[in-house]
Amino acid sequence: MSTATVEEIGEVTAPEPFWTRQRRLGVALVLIGVLAAVLFGSLAPSEAARFTLSEDAEGAALSINGQFGAILFGIVTIITGGLLFTSFAKRYQNLLLSLGILTFVLSFLCWQVAGKFLPLVDTTSGTLQLALPLILGALAGVLGERSGVVNVAIEGQFLMGAFAGALVGTMATSVWVGLISAAVGGVIIAAILAVLSIRYLVDQTVVGIVLNLFALGVTGFLYERLMQNDASKYNEPPRLPEWRIPGLADIPVVGTVLFDTNLLVWVALGLVVLIHFGLTRTRWGLRTRAVGEHPTAADTVGIRVRGLRYMNVLLGGVVAGLGGAYFTLVATGSFTKNMTAGAGFIALAALIFGRFTPFGALGAALFFGFAQKLATYLSAVGSPVPSQFLNMLPYIATIIAVAGLVGRVRAPAADGVPYIKS
């Protein structure tokens, strides 16, 4: 059976092209490294940039000369880019990439913070809080899209979750009831998406957009007609309590951020791990991925394709609904019209930028959250860089990712394709 014939044909693959993903990334890093070292370095005043552990300018701090730091980190970025380009240490590709981006950001910070101070704890916890709905929204997307259902209705699920959480939470005067209602709100949108796209084969992107508008309209209407009339009766939900884990919470920076916080943070981070291992290591995950890649193949081994898709989209609804709860039960404590303001679309961006994987989505969400946090900081300290630039970042990053400039993002093969049994 295994004659030379078969083996020979096995090698019908052309040589690897010169411009691999790694090489292109390397060049990109070198370019932004040069930008950092030259531009940031020359603009930065030669004063100390202080990264403080406390909330004010006093106390313990990591300190570096701004100009020196900007140039130093820029050079490190150039070096990592060079290493990537020369294909040195191929297996540490992703590590080098992260290091390169990190040092570029540090170079930028050295320039901005020179002569001022940046409170580390506040920045980190702010980043995590801003990233929280993005993480949950992107995870909802992962669940749907890995099984082959495109979900652009994350924004609508957020809004519905936020609204339901606020309304029911207030009426029941219980944050836990509010939290469950938020999940139900997300599931309602998810159910419509699922039925229309899986059962009635409607174009999934169109359904998603329509559902976003639907959620905006319904919640806006009820907000004006119901909530505004008697806010104390309908729109003053209890807030999610912050819990402090003794011992762990005393670790500097990380302790405050991770162990003195609300339940939703743990839920989100826990879900990232759970869904990651679920997808890669369990029967449910293997079948989900099979259904998203090649539904006919899954069908021929007796897997119920539509059933699995329904389940995953509805589970996604639960997760996105919890993401919606962040807005009313964690961040503000009341619902306002269109309060999510496009966060669902940034979550979608995080999903794509994170290559449809849970940890990728986490990384992208944290990155976008950091950009938002930094935008607030920059406008507060009166930086010459307009904060709008940083708010643009998620969208620019997504365009770069989707355009394949740094290696193509590969969506599941059957993503968005309804399964019709022949």
Next chain:
Amino acid sequence: MKSLSWPYRIREIPLKLELRGITKRFGDLVANDHIDITVEPGEVHALLGENGAGKSTLMNQLYGLLQPDEGQILVNDEPLVFRSPRDAIAAGIGMVHQHFMLVPVFTVAENIALGSEETRGGPLGWLDRRRSRRDVIETSERYGLPVDPDALVEDLPVGAQQRVEIVKALTRDVDLLILDEPTAVLTPQETQELLAVMRSLTAMGKSIVFITHKLKEVKAIADRITVVRRGKIVGTASPDTSEEELAALMVGRAVSLEVSKTPAEPGRSVLKLSGLVVDDDRGVRAVDGVDLEVRAGEVLGIAGVQGNGQTELVEAVMGLRELRAGTVELDNESLATLSTKRILRAGVGYVPEDRSHDGVVKEFSIAENLILDMYDRPPFGNAFKIDLGSVGTNAKERVEQFDIRCMSPDNAVGTLSGGNQQKVVVAREMSRPLRLLIASQPTRGVDVGSIEFIHGRIIHERDQGTAVLVVSSELDEVVGLADRIAVMYRGRVLAIVSPDTPREELGLLMAGITGNAREEETE
């Protein structure tokens, strides 16, 4: 009747299968009309029939993908109902589909485990990957089918993917294996290997239903042959039956299997490719320095297993794909900078390999499809209007001349059978004066009767003095049509040989093995 649930097993080896009066209708079309078949343990039962005869529909009912409207399936004399493939597998029936049912981004072991995963429990079912791997290796060794459990399926050649499919069925302990057109994608050598595997499986008591339209293979392997035509069984035959008789049974009339033609009288050089280099869609080199020449009045056939650069070569000539290097000349004029439209207008006819995507617009009528290339030219129209009268007259003539079987030329092309759709393409491309005809897989998915007709037209075109380039993955077709054969392997032309070259040698060339004897004939 009794239905089975996984992993309940009702039978003991060996398995005897009986289909009684199976009928399946799709609207007005009767795809299967009271089919009775018995498959005895340990036999290879060939199901022979043209495309669209209803073979796959029948097997999909046997595998639980479709439910019959009437009739019974009996396994060891017990009637069973298969609601899904799961039931069929539980009853001991496995299937290898024509288009492989493998997830490209999964490993071999993951693909084989899918649907009946070994788990260590847990709410989501924690996968036991070691056991899955071991199962694959065990089955693979027991049946002598080498597969690498850790390889990604998308990296495997088709022959190996097919082995994975067979192993996938065998790990589910099936005793009857349905092979749907298994040799369509294989080289002659791989086909021989597959036939050997089939023999060893039947020797172990497994039975095989072998679906095909290739007569040689049926004669080589089958113990019994059932011939299906238009949804009905039209006869059973023993493997001693001659190919002509089998073909006549299949088509319903006597057909000639040989392409009849006189020796070629090659004239001037019409198409000249030199140093042609082309990349595929992923940017990977597909054609790697090809020199070819096609002369007036001859057919140059390109043989090769699919995916060795033939598609990209043809697309480059037609201006559908960018050249990386090299030149394409038609009567000493370069085609490289011309648009496809101007190449067609220069007297090049093009029958694309993917009929439904590139050959016809399915929603358009037959008449409209027949003028797709000439709609803005007299007599059919000009830049502003289309003359419907002359379009209609043209359609009537072509339908008659090319024997396109249809109710009316105004029907959508999508309603025609594959063979008749192909005749529409051929009629369009051969209805204007040609210098060069390029026919890519001219008879793929076309019934035997139409094949005969299309081959005749191609030879007719050659005899008019047109240069003809035929690309086909069916070796029989290339050998039958061509005056010279160029064998392509991994983007290069390995050799240009005469059609009298023995099959074995052609097969070896297609697999990239060149003997010393071949060298003087290599360009």
